[in-house]
Amino acid sequence: LDEVLDHLANKSGLLGLSGISGDIRDLHAKAAEGHDGAKYALEVFVADVRRGIGAMMMALGGVDVIAFTGGIGENDDVIRREVCRNLDQLGIQLCENANLDGDIERRIDADSSQVQLWIVPTNEEIIVARQTVSCVTEGS
Structure with a gap:
């Protein structure tokens, strides 16, 4: 085992x-x-x-929004492009320029896309901090 x-x-x-x-x-x-x-x-x-x-x-x-997050979702424009390729029939259209360049947190869908596409940075530290505060305050 x-x-x-x-x-x-x-x-x-x-x-x-x-x-x-x-x-x-x-x-x-x-x-x-x-x-x-x-x-x-x-x-x-x-x-x-x-x-x-x-x-x-x-x-x-x-869906209204698809978020790409985590190491691959945030940093890999090739994976994002391939994931969105030929999904027009589902209302998903990627803007190639926005996919390649911009702020860390940004919208990357084409103007004609019915589904918003976002790159959203992961903030694992804030999740841990919130859970810690919750545990500490519940124990008080």
Whole structure:
């Protein structure tokens, strides 16, 4: 059981798919060099995000906003572009220029997009601070 848990925790995901790394930056570099495993891992990652967006849109009857956050969502313009590619029929249209340049927190949808697309920085520290304050004040 420990071996299975170790494998799932440390050797699966992007690393397992690519056979080389779980870091998306490494995968982009290796994919550019023609590494098939890296290309495959990136394709699967994008397909999973797109599938998640589609599932949420169906479950909710549509969406008003999609937020890209976390290390990849905030920093990887290629992944954002690929996630949004050919989703016009869902009202999702990316503005290429906004996707590439701008403030850290910004709107990146095209004027014709029915769904707003945002890059939103993750602020994990504030979440931890709020939970800490909540625990301390509840214990008083």
